[in-house]
Amino acid sequence: MIKILVVDDEQKICEFVKAYLDREGYEVTVTYNGKDAIENFENTDYDLVVLDRMLPDISGEEVCRYIRKKSDLPIIMLTAKIEDEDRIEGFTLGCDDYLCKPFNVRELVFRVKAILKRSNKISEDNIIKIGDEVEIDTLSYQVKIRKELVSLTNTEYKILLLLLSNPHKVYTRAEILEQLEEGYYEKDDRAVDSHIKNLRQKIEKNPKDCKIVQTVYGIGYKFGLKK
Secondary structure, eight states, X not given: OOEEEEEOSOHHHHHHHHHHHHHTTOXXXXXXXXXXXXXXXXXXXXXXXXXXXXXXXXXXXHHHHHHHHHOOOOEEEEESOOSHHXXXXXXXXXXXXXXXXXXOHHHXXXXXXXXXXXXXXXXXXXXXXXXXXXXXXXXXXXXXXXXXXEOOOHHHHHHHHHHHHSTTOOEEHHHHHHHSOTTOOOOOTXXXXXXXXXXXXXXXXXXXXXXXXXXXXXXXXXXXXXX
């Protein structure tokens, strides 16, 4: 399993980043300062580091220098500094990519995948296929149903990927709400039913006889096809 170290002193950012990377199947370790980051780096063979430039003790710049002296481990640097000179300095330190705060977590995930792909940490094939019915490209976020490209909203895509990730599990509406992307504020779990209805209209041959997204009455929803 690919191991990623996330270093940022803002707990909420760490929680969001970890949640998204967890869903992609990565093993994620979170630290909130430079000292712990270096200690974790020394004790674990990571595949990539997401590193905040401004930390409360040892700066992210120093952590980057320390790692770079010992390893060519890919580093994505996060920063609130947006000037061109700051970005150039970040690359001079040895980081592989640079993302300014505030940032979209999905963009960060895309950049993580791109770097891991270039460094041969992940396969060229990012396609999830379920027979001839469902095909998902997790790198480009494209979905094909029966070989036809379909346009899903971010929420619909997230729900489909969640159900597919564990097809034996029945997800309650509350569990689905918890997994929806950052920025989703609807707290009424009946909203899930609306998203499911729209998703089914796009992916089911017969929305009245659903084979892909199935209802388990009284509980929630599950993925209906066999992987």
